[in-house]
Amino acid sequence: MSIALQVENLNTFYGKSHILQGIGLEVREGEIVALLGRNGAGKSTTLKSVCGALRPAQGAIRFRGKDIAGWPAFRAAQEGLLLVPEDRGIFGLLTVEENLRISQRKGSPWSLKDIYRMFPRLEERRRNNGGQLSGGEQQMLSIARALLNHPRLLMLDEPVEGLAPVIVDEIVNQVLEIKQRGIPILIVEQNLAVCAKIADRNYIIELGKIAYHADAVTFANDDEARDRYLGVKAD
Numbered sequence: 001m002s003i004a005l006q007v008e009n010l011n012t013f014y015g016k017s018h019i020l021q022g023i024g025l026e027v028r029e030g031e032i033v034a035l036l037g038r039n040g041a042g043k044s045t046t047l048k049s050v051c052g053a054l055r056p057a058q059g060a061i062r063f064r065g066k067d068i069a070g071w072p073a074f075r076a077a078q079e080g081l082l083l084v085p086e087d088r089g090i091f092g093l094l095t096v097e098e099n100l101r102i103s104q105r106k107g108s109p110w111s112l113k114d115i116y117r118m119f120p121r122l123e124e125r126r127r128n129n130g131g132q133l134s135g136g137e138q139q140m141l142s143i144a145r146a147l148l149n150h151p152r153l154l155m156l157d158e159p160v161e162g163l164a165p166v167i168v169d170e171i172v173n174q175v176l177e178i179k180q181r182g183i184p185i186l187i188v189e190q191n192l193a194v195c196a197k198i199a200d201r202n203y204i205i206e207l208g209k210i211a212y213h214a215d216a217v218t219f220a221n222d223d224e225a226r227d228r229y230l231g232v233k234a235d
């Protein structure tokens with residue numbers, strides 16, 4: 001399988017705090033990769049550093065054969081590296097449909113019709129303002145906007161955090177459908193049940209370093225790693 005994204009020796013600071021200390025990971029075409037770790041480990045900082053929202057002090061970032069380290073986020077987005085941030089970044093005073101239309105990029109294989117088929121809740125709410133949506137609907141809108149922008153790789157930062165189980169299931173299915181449509185995904189996810197359903201491989205970050213890396217089957221059976229790095233006891 002060819003490699004969509006390869007990150008090596010990523011180092012990022014907030015002021016003098018050395019947060020990412022040599023992160024390395026890769027995402028291959030066709031797969032979903034989960035990034036796990038305790039609160040404050042550096043997961044969001046990793047996504048932001050990869051897409052150019054934060055500027056790493058050091059590190060190599062290759063995306064679809066191009067060296068994109070140091071590129072601003074808008075340039076990385078033009079290449080198709082898109083982050084759906086934790087705060088979702090939608091326009092609260094625009095309608096759902098307006099939020100979608102302004103994200104439609106020329107040449108994108110995703111149409112508004114595709115989006116409404118995949119996210120029926122957004123079609124129902126298309127005349128409502130973004131700010132009137134529930135948390136789950138806002139998350140769907142945020143993912144839908146990224147799709148219209150023609151991603152070649154999608155990074156999702158805790159997309160189901162705080163959402164009701166029925167909505168979590170919907171988003172899990174939507175994420176799997178995006179994978180089916182050929183878009184690899186790098187996802188920060190604390191919910192291990194969700195990870196088990198979607199991730200092909202898992203990385204765990206601890207204090208700004210990759211402490212553990214395993215495919216889904218190995219990780220599912222590795223009670224010791226889950227306890228040690230995530231504090232999750234086996235049943």
Ligand SMILES: Nc1ncnc2c1ncn2[C@@H]1O[C@H](COP(=O)(O)OP(=O)(O)OP(=O)(O)O)[C@@H](O)[C@H]1O
Nearest residue numbers: 014015017019037038039040041042043044045046
């Ligand atoms: N803007 C900022 N300025 C200074 N320090 C920050 C900033 N954002 C995050 N940090 C610090 O960087 C570290 C990593 O934060 P990050 O948000 O990447 O963690 P995380 O693994 O995503 O955890 P969480 O699930 O809590 O968001 C934490 O110690 C955090 O306090």
